[in-house]
Amino acid sequence: MLVKLNQKNLKPHVLEWQKKNLIGPDQAEAILQLYPASGRNLWMIAFAVLGSLLCLGGVSLIIASNWKDIPDSVKFGGLLALLAGSTALGIESQHREAPRAWAESGFLAATIFPLLGLMLISQIFHIEGKPSGLFIAWALGIALVPFLSRTVSSFVVFLAAVMLALGARLDEWMERGGGQFFVMCWVFAGFGVACALLSQLWLLAGERTMRVVGEFWGLATVFVAIYLLGFDIDRWFVCWALLFLACLGLIWRGYSAERIHQVNLGFVMAGIVIISVFLRLVGTMRDTGLIFLLGGIGLLGFTIGWNMIRLRILKALQ
Numbered sequence: 633m634l635v636k637l638n639q640k641n642l643k644p645h646v647l648e649w650q651k652k653n654l655i656g657p658d659q660a661e662a663i664l665q666l667y668p669a670s671g672r673n674l675w676m677i678a679f680a681v682l683g684s685l686l687c688l689g690g691v692s693l694i695i696a697s698n699w700k701d702i703p704d705s706v707k708f709g710g711l712l713a714l715l716a717g718s719t720a721l722g723i724e725s726q727h728r729e730a731p732r733a734w735a736e737s738g739f740l741a742a743t744i745f746p747l748l749g750l751m752l753i754s755q756i757f758h759i760e761g762k763p764s765g766l767f768i769a770w771a772l773g774i775a776l777v778p779f780l781s782r783t784v785s786s787f788v789v790f791l792a793a794v795m796l797a798l799g800a801r802l803d804e805w806m807e808r809g810g811g812q813f814f815v816m817c818w819v820f821a822g823f824g825v826a827c828a829l830l831s832q833l834w835l836l837a838g839e840r841t842m843r844v845v846g847e848f849w850g851l852a853t854v855f856v857a858i859y860l861l862g863f864d865i866d867r868w869f870v871c872w873a874l875l876f877l878a879c880l881g882l883i884w885r886g887y888s889a890e891r892i893h894q895v896n897l898g899f900v901m902a903g904i905v906i907i908s909v910f911l912r913l914v915g916t917m918r919d920t921g922l923i924f925l926l927g928g929i930g931l932l933g934f935t936i937g938w939n940m941i942r943l944r945i946l947k948a949l950q
Contacts, residue, residue: 680733681785684740692748704756711752715745722781740785743774747793764804767797782837784845791827791849798823817861824853848893851882855901859908869909876905887945899942903935 643664650660691714695702722738725731747770753759754766771793778787802816831846858875862868879902886894 680737681740684737684785688741688744707752708749708756711745711749715742715749718742718745722783726781735781736783736785739777739781739783740789743777743786743789743793746770746773762800762804764797764800767793767800771797778842782839782842784841787842787845788849791846795820795823795853813864814861817857817864821854821857821861824850824855824857826850827853844891844893848897851894851897852901855879855897859901859904862908868912872905872909876902879905883945887948895942895945 646655646660646663649655650657655663695707695710718738718741720738722735722742725734725738747766750766750769750773754761771790774786774790774793777783778790798819799816802819806812806816828847828850831843831850834840834843834846855875855878858871858878862871862875865871879898881898882894883898883902886892886896886898
């Protein structure tokens with residue numbers, strides 16, 4: 633697997649070479665200076681995205697509290713200004729090679745404001761429609777943003793918009809008596825498979841992070857859909873047993889291909905399955921106190937042991 637070198641992942645190896653007297657201190661310093669100080673600061677991006685969401689929420693609450701007193705033209709003009717400003721922030725941040733958190737924040741807002749705009753238009757002109765139509769229009773309106781901006785936040789919002797549109801459409805279909813819950817689970821599982829497979833195309837553009845995000849989202853959707861399916865069928869044990877085996881397969885695949893996100897997802901979902909089976913079986917016991925006692929002991933023991941195995945695998949990948 634190709635890894636983009638930087639001082640963070642190269643420094644341990646350089647120090648080891650220096651310790652073995654393969655290179656001197658001056659040579660070690662010269663090697664490190666050839667590479668950037670660090671790679672992506674994921675924590676900074678995460679906090680920037682959280683801050684953007686808080687700002688959006690604050691602006692929405694302020695506007696909502698004075699909604700009736702604001703003219704429609706001001707509402708629409710202000711929304712367009714915010715949309716244009718957030719888009720400009722994202723584009724300029726990338727053009728000036730500013731910290732990635734600025735671009736992520738800008739394009740995150742640029743993908744959320746279109747939904748607010750559609751809701752505002754429907755309110756001003758008293759347009760009535762189904763929720764699926766709103767979410768479909770939103771997904772289509774922001775479809776090109778993640779592919780043009782190459783930002784994780786806009787890609788996540790786009791995937792969420794597609795899932796909301798799909799879920800609303802299925803819900804309307806079920807209300808008309810066209811299907812049942814297990815059908816919805818299988819449809820979302822199919823969507824997850826398609827998302828994971830199509831996300832591999834990001835590698836053609838050299839976007840490894842975007843591929844990881846799409847693959848993780850797709851696989852998580854598949855696993856959650858199958859997990860929820862277990863609550864709707866009689867043979868839930870068989871369903872969850874197959875899901876558990878699939879999680880073990882994903883862990884093995886992630887370890888073999890050095891994909892840490894697959895290892896983590898496999899362990900989390902396998903743990904949820906084990907705990908769910910345990911609680912479901914223990915739930916048949918009559919003594920409530922014994923249920924809580926056994927459940928607590930089992931959960932603590934499982935969490936510690938399962939996490940120790942996960943950390944060993946992750947350590948082997950580093």
